[in-house]
Amino acid sequence: MTWLITGGAGYIGAHVVRETLKSGRNVVILDDMSTGIATRIPDGVTLEEVTLVDKAGVEAVFAKHEITGVLHLAARKQVGESVEKPLYYWDENINGLTHLVGAMKNSGIKNLVFSSSAAVYGEPDIAPDALITEATHCLPINPYGATKLAGEWIAHALSASDDFHVAALRYFNVAGAGSPQLGDQFILNLVPIVFDALTKGNQPRVFGDDYPTPDGSCIRDYVHVQDLAEAHVAAMDYVERPDTTFAAINIGTGRGASVFEVLDMVREVTGLEVTPERIQRRAGDPAALTADVSRAAQLLDWQSKYDLRDIISSAWTAWQQTH
Numbered sequence: 001m002t003w004l005i006t007g008g009a010g011y012i013g014a015h016v017v018r019e020t021l022k023s024g025r026n027v028v029i030l031d032d033m034s035t036g037i038a039t040r041i042p043d044g045v046t047l048e049e050v051t052l053v054d055k056a057g058v059e060a061v062f063a064k065h066e067i068t069g070v071l072h073l074a075a076r077k078q079v080g081e082s083v084e085k086p087l088y089y090w091d092e093n094i095n096g097l098t099h100l101v102g103a104m105k106n107s108g109i110k111n112l113v114f115s116s117s118a119a120v121y122g123e124p125d126i127a128p129d130a131l132i133t134e135a136t137h138c139l140p141i142n143p144y145g146a147t148k149l150a151g152e153w154i155a156h157a158l159s160a161s162d163d164f165h166v167a168a169l170r171y172f173n174v175a176g177a178g179s180p181q182l183g184d185q186f187i188l189n190l191v192p193i194v195f196d197a198l199t200k201g202n203q204p205r206v207f208g209d210d211y212p213t214p215d216g217s218c219i220r221d222y223v224h225v226q227d228l229a230e231a232h233v234a235a236m237d238y239v240e241r242p243d244t245t246f247a248a249i250n251i252g253t254g255r256g257a258s259v260f261e262v263l264d265m266v267r268e269v270t271g272l273e274v275t276p277e278r279i280q281r282r283a284g285d286p287a288a289l290t291a292d293v294s295r296a297a298q299l300l301d302w303q304s305k306y307d308l309r310d311i312i313s314s315a316w317t318a319w320q321q322t323h
């Protein structure tokens with residue numbers, strides 16, 4: 001069995017590739033290397049350096065390899081950039097997806113695991129202490145989240161029209177590292193942003209301390225990237241079952257952590273002084289986003305194993321190796 005992993009040279013992809021190999025499946029990576037890092041690719045794994053925007057290039061990859069399923073992680077993922085360049089996001093994330101699933105259809109491949117995101121929920125109209133279920137109304141508030149929701153719709157339609165078996169994994173806040181070489185090298189999410197500030201002698205900023213949460217800061221569901229990688233193996237098993245159609249599945253821990261709790265953990269793990277600067281709220285930041293993870297347990301027989309300390313300490317070890 002050979003699985004094509006798009007975005008396999010990326011931060012999450014590198015972890016997913018390793019877990020897929022451990023599960024006994026072969027792997028081919030399709031990646032344009034725009035944000036991918038070559039040293040993350042394990043020895044013996046083939047890289048097809050192709051952009052998904054190149055329809056013929058994608059089709060050629062399917063002609064060359066006997067692929068049995070696709071884990072589709074490659075995407076543009078920066079919310080702010082998506083607001084500035086919406087057409088670029090629709091082109092990369094949606095035209096890219098149509099080329100990929102078109103090639104799957106032409107080759108008779110039906111098993112698809114799609115990287116979706118909690119960004120599909122936007123700012124859900126639920127109480128801050130309520131959990132987000134997959135039935136929570138989806139209303140993305142930026143083009144990035146819109147491309148993820150539209151991607152789910154395309155995959156859902158193909159499950160009806162062409163018998164695709166689909167798991168759309170709605171990742172919550174991914175952080176940590178499965179090994180010190182595989183950390184997130186971009187400074188886009190809370191944990192790397194805090195490390196970056198502290199190691200430059202600056203203090204992290206907290207956007208809003210007057211949210212209706214116990215300590216006033218925003219709450220998010222931080223999931224360890226190693227747990228996430230293991231969820232992908234469970235999702236491959238799930239889509240390989242003959243009775244699978246389409247399921248959107250939250251991937252988180254089911255426990256929220258506030259920004260101040262994350263900063264307290266960073267202080268404990270790093271031993272650095274952390275005295276955050278409190279500034280005003282940012283637009284588009286909901287008070288709390290915590291996953292209901294019961295569907296993942298039910299359909300995938302998966303649940304997270306790692307806690308916030310594991311996430312911060314593994315991320316810090318990886319950060320020190322690469323920065």
Ligand SMILES: NC(=O)c1ccc[n+]([C@@H]2O[C@H](COP(=O)([O-])OP(=O)(O)OC[C@H]3O[C@@H](n4cnc5c(N)ncnc54)[C@H](O)[C@@H]3O)[C@@H](O)[C@H]2O)c1
Pocket residue numbers: 006007008009010011012013030031032033034035036037050051052053072073074075076077092096115116117118171172173174175189
């Ligand atoms: N990191 C998070 O917290 C998070 C949360 C929710 C969802 N996601 C999703 O997870 C996936 C992986 O994210 P990541 O954090 O590993 O990002 P990343 O940027 O590290 O990895 C993305 C990979 O895809 C490749 N790629 C991007 N566009 C491509 C294209 N058009 N054609 C071919 N290759 C392309 C890049 O070179 C890179 O190797 C994305 O779909 C992202 O939207 C990430």
